[in-house]
Every structure is written in C-alpha cells, then in structure tokens.
Amino acid sequence: MKKRIAVLPGDGIGKEVARGAVEILQAVGERFGHQFDFSYGKIGGTAIDEYGTPLTDETIQLCKESDAVLLGAVGGPKWDKAPAHVRPEKGLLKLRKDLNLYANLRPTSYYESLADSSPLRKEVIQDVDMLIVRELTGGLYFGKPSERVQDNGQDAVVDTLYYQKAEMYRVIKLAFELAQGRKKRVTSIDKANVLESSRMWREIAEEVSKDFPDVTLDHMLVDNAAMQMVKNPKRFDVVVTENMFGDILSDEASVLTGSLGMLPSASISEKGPYLFEPIHGSAPDIAGKNMANPLAMILSAAMMLRVSFGMEEEAAEVERAVNQVLDAGFRTGDIASFGQTHSSTTEMIDEVKAVL
Amino acid sequence: MKKRIAVLPGDGIGKEVARGAVEILQAVGERFGHQFDFSYGKIGGTAIDEYGTPLTDETIQLCKESDAVLLGAVGGPKWDKAPAHVRPEKGLLKLRKDLNLYANLRPTSYYESLADSSPLRKEVIQDVDMLIVRELTGGLYFGKPSERVQDNGQDAVVDTLYYQKAEMYRVIKLAFELAQGRKKRVTSIDKANVLESSRMWREIAEEVSKDFPDVTLDHMLVDNAAMQMVKNPKRFDVVVTENMFGDILSDEASVLTGSLGMLPSASISEKGPYLFEPIHGSAPDIAGKNMANPLAMILSAAMMLRVSFGMEEEAAEVERAVNQVLDAGFRTGDIASFGQTHSSTTEMIDEVKAVL
Ligand SMILES: CC(C)[C@H](C(=O)O)[C@@H](O)C(=O)O
Numbered sequence: 015m016k017k018r019i020a021v022l023p024g025d026g027i028g029k030e031v032a033r034g035a036v037e038i039l040q041a042v043g044e045r046f047g048h049q050f051d052f053s054y055g056k057i058g059g060t061a062i063d064e065y066g067t068p069l070t071d072e073t074i075q076l077c078k079e080s081d082a083v084l085l086g087a088v089g090g091p092k093w094d095k096a097p098a099h100v101r102p103e104k105g106l107l108k109l110r111k112d113l114n115l116y117a118n119l120r121p122t123s124y125y126e127s128l129a130d131s132s133p134l135r136k137e138v139i140q141d142v143d144m145l146i147v148r149e150l151t152g153g154l155y156f157g158k159p160s161e162r163v164q165d166n167g168q169d170a171v172v173d174t175l176y177y178q179k180a181e182m183y184r185v186i187k188l189a190f191e192l193a194q195g196r197k198k199r200v201t202s203i204d205k206a207n208v209l210e211s212s213r214m215w216r217e218i219a220e221e222v223s224k225d226f227p228d229v230t231l232d233h234m235l236v237d238n239a240a241m242q243m244v245k246n247p248k249r250f251d252v253v254v255t256e257n258m259f260g261d262i263l264s265d266e267a268s269v270l271t272g273s274l275g276m277l278p279s280a281s282i283s284e285k286g287p288y289l290f291e292p293i294h295g296s297a298p299d300i301a302g303k304n305m306a307n308p309l310a311m312i313l314s315a316a317m318m319l320r321v322s323f324g325m326e327e328e329a330a331e332v333e334r335a336v337n338q339v340l341d342a343g344f345r346t347g348d349i350a351s352f353g354q355t356h357s358s359t360t361e362m363i364d365e366v367k368a369v370l
Numbered sequence: 371m372k373k374r375i376a377v378l379p380g381d382g383i384g385k386e387v388a389r390g391a392v393e394i395l396q397a398v399g400e401r402f403g404h405q406f407d408f409s410y411g412k413i414g415g416t417a418i419d420e421y422g423t424p425l426t427d428e429t430i431q432l433c434k435e436s437d438a439v440l441l442g443a444v445g446g447p448k449w450d451k452a453p454a455h456v457r458p459e460k461g462l463l464k465l466r467k468d469l470n471l472y473a474n475l476r477p478t479s480y481y482e483s484l485a486d487s488s489p490l491r492k493e494v495i496q497d498v499d500m501l502i503v504r505e506l507t508g509g510l511y512f513g514k515p516s517e518r519v520q521d522n523g524q525d526a527v528v529d530t531l532y533y534q535k536a537e538m539y540r541v542i543k544l545a546f547e548l549a550q551g552r553k554k555r556v557t558s559i560d561k562a563n564v565l566e567s568s569r570m571w572r573e574i575a576e577e578v579s580k581d582f583p584d585v586t587l588d589h590m591l592v593d594n595a596a597m598q599m600v601k602n603p604k605r606f607d608v609v610v611t612e613n614m615f616g617d618i619l620s621d622e623a624s625v626l627t628g629s630l631g632m633l634p635s636a637s638i639s640e641k642g643p644y645l646f647e648p649i650h651g652s653a654p655d656i657a658g659k660n661m662a663n664p665l666a667m668i669l670s671a672a673m674m675l676r677v678s679f680g681m682e683e684e685a686a687e688v689e690r691a692v693n694q695v696l697d698a699g700f701r702t703g704d705i706a707s708f709g710q711t712h713s714s715t716t717e718m719i720d721e722v723k724a725v726l
C-alpha cells in the first residue's frame with residue numbers, strides 16, 4: 015500500500031524527533047511491504063525565518079494532498095516578541111483551521127516502568143487510562159473581535175469565546191463514539207455556572223447522550239476537573255471539553271504519569287487528512303543537543319498507522335518495540351530516574367529500530 | 371476594639387463551618403478583649419429559597435456597613451437547573467462585583483502532618499509555599515455579550531473576555547507588593563501566544579515590574595503552568611493571573627498539598643470591606659452530617675484578623691491552635707490517613723477552642 019505522508023518538523027527538538035519517526039516508519043514499511051512517501055514542509059519559526067510567514071500556502075497544499083500529516087513542534091524564544099500574525103503558533107493554528115482539525119485526541123497512559131518519574135504517588139496513577147478529546151478549531155482561539163479597544167477613553171481589550179452549536183455537537187459526538195470502544199464513560203467539562211457557552215455545551219452533551227444509551231455521561235466544572243485530575247485521575251475515561259479548557263487540562267493530565275515525553279496526539283477532521291504530533295513542545299533549552307525523547311513522536315507515527323491507515327498490526331508492533339526498549343532500561347533524561355544512564359535521541363531511535 | 375463582621379453562611383457545609391468561625395472569634399474576643407459584632411445575611415441557594423434571588427440588596431447593604439465579611443460556601447444540586455440569574459453562584463459573583471473585590475488571594479501551604487493525604491510525593495510538595503493572586507471582577511466572568519445568538523441561521527453562543535488596562539494594572543501591582551513581603555518572585559500567567567488580552571496582560575506586567583526592581587518577574591503560559599504546578603510546585607512564590615485561569619489553577623494548586631479542607635482565601639478591594647472564605651465548596655454530599663472540616667473557615671477568620679483588623683498576634687494564636695489540634699492527631703475525614711479516627715466538625719471546633 016502506498017501512502018503519502020507530509021512531514022512538518024517545525025522548530026527546536028521538532029526536527030530531531032521528526033527524523034526519528036520517519037526512520038521508524040521506513041523500517042515498518044520495509045518489514046511489512048508498504049510504501050511510505052515522505053514530503054517535507056516548513057512550519058513555525060523555521061518558516062518565518064525563510065518565508066516571513068509561519069505557514070505558506072504551499073505547505074497547506076502539501077498537507078491537503080497527503081494521506082496524513084506528521085508534525086514535530088513549533089515555537090521558541092527567538093520569535094516570542096514578534097507581532098501576533100508572525101508568531102510560530104499562528105502557523106499551527108492556521109493549519110488546524112485550514113485542515114478543519116476539529117478534535118484533538120490525547121491519550122494519557124500509565125507506564126509501569128516510568129512510574130518513578132511521576133510527581134504523583136504510584137497508587138494514584140497506577141492504571142490511569144484517560145483520553146482527552148479537545149475541541150480544536152473554535153472558542154477563544156478563533157473568535158472575533160480579538161483586539162485592543164478604547165472604552166470611554168480607557169485602554170481596554172477584548173477576546174471572544176464563540177461557538178456554533180454544530181461545532182460543539184460534532185466533537186461531543188466523537189467523544190461518545192470513542193467511549194464506546196473504551197470504558198463507556200464520558201466526562202464533559204465546562205463552566206456552566208458562569209458561561210453561557212458552557213450552558214449550551216452542557217445541553218448539547220445531554221442531547222448527544224440520548225443517542226448513546228450504552229455510554230454514561232457526567233458533567234464536571236473545569237475548576238473541579240483541575241482538582242480531580244490530580245486527586246483521582248483513575249476516575250476518568252473519555253473527557254471532552256472546549257478548546258481553552260482542553261489546552262489547560264490536557265497539559266495538566268500529561269504530566270500525571272511522568273511520561274510527557276511519551277505521549278502522542280491525533281487531530282481529526284471530518285474527511286482527513288489527520289495530523290499527528292507529540293504533546294510536548296519544541297523545548298528550545300535542549301534543542302540540537304541530541305537529548306530529546308523521540309518516543310512521543312514515534313508513538314504519534316504509530317497512532318497514524320492505526321487511525322489513518324488502518325494498519326493495526328504495524329501500529330502495535332511499533333508500540334511493542336517502544337515498550338521493549340523501555341523495559342531494557344533505555345531512557346532519555348526526561349524519563350530517567352535518579353542514577354540511571356541517559357540515552358541520546360539517536361540511540362533511542364536506533365534501539366527501537368533494532369527491535370523492529 | 372469593636373468590629374462589625376457580616377457572616378454569610380450560604381449553603382451546604384457553609385452553615386456548619388461558619389458557625390465554627392464565629393465560635394472561635396468569640397473565644398479570641400474574650401481572651402484579647404475585643405468586641406466582635408456578628409450580623410447574619412443569606413446568600414446563594416438559601417437566599418433563593420427565601421427571597422427568590424441569590425443576593426438581596428439588604429445583604430449587600432449589610433456587607434458594605436461591616437468591617438469585614440465572612441462567607442461559607444454557595445451552591446448545590448437543588449438549584450443547578452435554575453435559569454442563569456437565579457443560581458446560587460450569581461449571588462457570589464454579584465457580591466464580588468458590588469464590593470469591588472478585584473483580587474482573590476489564595477495561599478497554598480504545606481502541612482507536614484498532612485503530607486500523607488496528598489496525591490503527590492512528599493519530596494515534590496515539601497515546603498511548598500505559594501500565593502495565587504487571581505483577578506476577580508473581570509474577564510469572561512462579567513464580559514458582555516454573554517448570550518445565545520443566530521449566525522446565518524445557525525444556533526451559536528458568545529461569551530466575552532473583556533478587561534480594562536486599569537483592572538489588569540491594579541491586581542498585578544498588588545501581586546508585586548505581596549511578593550515584596552515574601553520570596554520576591556512573581557510568576558505572571560497568561561496565554562500570550564493566542565489571546566490579545568494576554569498580550570496586553572504581559573505588557574502591563576512588564577510595565578509594573580519596572581517599579582519593583584527588587585522583585586523578579588517571569589511569564590508562563592497557562593497550559594505550561596498547569597503542568598508545572600504538578601511537576602514542580604516549589605518553583606512558585608506569588609502567581610498572578612486573570613479570572614478564569616485563576617479559577618482553574620488555584621483549584622489545581624489547592625489539592626497539591628492534600629489540604630484543600632485547610633485553605634483560606636481573602637478577596638480584597640481598594641477601600642474595604644474585604645471578604646474571607648474557605649477555598650472548598652458547599653460539599654452537598656456531606657452537608658448536615660457534622661463531617662465537614664471547619665479549619666479552612668477558621669483559618670479564613672484568622673486571615674481576617676490579620677489582614678482586615680491588623681490583629682497579628684490574635685491571628686497567629688488561631689493558627690497555632692489549629693496546628694496544635696492537627697499535631698494532636700485530630701482529623702476530619704478529608705485529611706485523615708488510612709486507619710485514623712475521624713473527628714466531627716463540632717469536635718474539631720471544640721478542640722481548637724480548648725487550645726485557645
Ligand atoms: C502552541 C499553542 C498555540 C498550542 C495551543 O494552545 O493549542 C499548544 O499549546 C497546544 O496545545 O497544541
């Protein structure tokens with residue numbers, strides 16, 4: 015089977031980990047007899063430096079013509095003072111919007127072998143298995159107006175949290191569908207005691223739940239959710255929430271099990287292509303030092319194999335290889351316990367390849 | 371010294387814990403020769419049941435004529451389906467706005483004796499000492515429009531994140547002032563890579579910091595902050611952020627040390643009166659069962675003695691009494707370790723009184 019994959023390494027460690035994913039996919043292709051064609055595009059600060067914009071039309075076109083997109087990470091201090099429209103993040107936001115990637119799926123899983131690198135007690139995180147479904151193309155991220163204003167001679171500013179009912183509906187429905195293949199439990203998170211948008215969100219969640227009698231739904235306020243994630247993360251199965259709450263809560267969730275450098279994510283649209291990226295950022299402090307953990311990116315590639323190409327066996331093989339490398343004691347600095355030897359990015363990639 | 375204190379017990383366990391604070395204050399009054407006059411007002415669901423509105427003009431008037439306000443908690447499932455304007459929370463939001471309580475101060479402290487009830491490892495939370503300063507009367511909580519709309523025949527909804535520069539300025543300045551009496555470090559939290567309001571917030575934080583050369587300022591994105599609170603809470607001294615981010619992060623912070631039932635808060639205005647309340651909610655599930663932990667409310671009263679009345683010695687005495695009761699092993703269910711006997715609300719109150 016031939017598949018076209020757009021690779022956007024982006025900034026910082028994005029470049030190093032993207033290379034890892036490509037090497038692993040090549041190994042998978044050889045072993046299983048698939049042809050993966052990789053085309054490269056620039057995004058983020060790297061694109062700003064070359065083209066003066068964080069995302070060119072050519073790159074968008076490239077993604078649209080591909081079967082799936084792999085993204086490294088964007089951003090860095092070099093571009094932090096730039097005006098809003100030429101920031102690296104704008105490239106990612108525009109790509110999400112142009113590809114209609116309305117839902118971001120972030121699994122948080124427990125790795126027995128990494129339990130020691132978690133800030134939480136082992137008994138709190140053991141067997142955590144949570145999937146956060148974050149709305150990705152609406153809310154405060156895209157609402158207009160978003161600008162400085164004058165108000166009776168006062169300097170003021172406004173951002174807008176805007177949603178259409180249909181935008182809420184489709185992502186909540188997706189969460190219920192995903193829950194059917196899991197523990198059949200959806201927790202919908204909002205701030206219905208304050209926001210009108212949250213009251214609408216809650217109504218729609220109730221409406222959708224009528225079509226899924228086998229799935230239980232509960233509602234939780236976002237402040238309470240921020241507590242429960244730490245106190246009792248095991249209580250969650252599928253979590254669904256709007257864009258900004260999802261940004262905050264999914265990052266919080268990602269550190270619970272001590273495996274931030276291990277977590278992949280998928281961004282889904284109605285028609286494809288989908289985008290796969292690690293949850294971690296561009297980590298400018300360790301960029302170029304061959305220290306980054308490539309496993310989240312490699313596991314994102316595995317997610318792509320499963321979700322976009324239906325290659326369940328191939329995906330499982332990559333995941334198995336990653337686990338075997340961990341069990342053998344190989345660790346980048348972020349997941350190493352005190353006293354453990356640190357492996358480099360390229361060593362980790364080579365180890366996974368060797369097992370495959 | 372004579373002081374007028376407005377007591378608004380509110381709903382659920384609010385009533386039980388407010389009674390405790392009053393008893394302790396009476397004991398303090400006797401011992402130190404102060405006269406505390408208590409006047410009671412209704413707020414939240416209790417007020418809805420009696421007057422059809424969560425906050426009457428009489429109660430607002432009562433608060434304005436007092437030297438300080440003590441609040442229990444508001445809310446409960448009974449009123450959850452009510453239309454927006456007759457929800458218990460609306461009473462609290464209106465009170466904050468009418469009393470101009472622009473900053474909410476939430477200290478998160480580490481209690482050695484409670485370390486076992488934290489979900490985090492002891493080495494992660496030991497000596498955590500963080501003060502979250504949350505903007506309380508602006509942002510998404512009060513911006514207009516906040517309503518359902520029709521957009522090209524589509525059902526849609528909008529909420530508005532609105533701030534005047536002056537509103538950001540005063541709360542950020544307060545955070546710097548508070549940092550001067552602490553470890554001289556302010557972390558300002560925003561989402562400047564997405565929101566225009568956050569970019570303005572960041573500029574103002576830079577501007578204010580020029581007037582405080584002895585205080586260091588760093589900026590952190592809200593998603594990263596949600597991670598760092600769990601990974602490394604010790605890195606924070608004073609944290610300042612806008613209303614909604616503050617709601618989420620302060621609740622997250624409150625569970626780190628395992629002492630949610632112990633944490634007081636103060637809401638500050640330019641001219642007073644200030645309002646003091648525990649961080650925990652109305653806990654409908656244990657309301658009326660004499661199980662609630664009264665210590666957060668008692669410590670809120672201590673905060674009132676210190677901040678509103680300048681009674682440092684009296685405040686310290688109450689805090690000392692609370693610590694002594696904990697050291698003696700008395701625990702309500704929320705802070706008990708496995709196998710420890712649970713004390714009731716009234717037992718805890720009596721123990722603190724006895725020590726005083
Ligand atoms: C880079 C930034 C704009 C982005 C977001 O806020 O969505 C990131 O934090 C993420 O979660 O993917």
Ligand SMILES: CC(C)[C@H](C(=O)O)[C@@H](O)C(=O)O
Nearest residue numbers: 207208237445459462463617
């Ligand atoms: C009750 C609710 C409106 C309130 C808030 O969101 O401000 C509460 O969560 C708090 O933090 O005091």
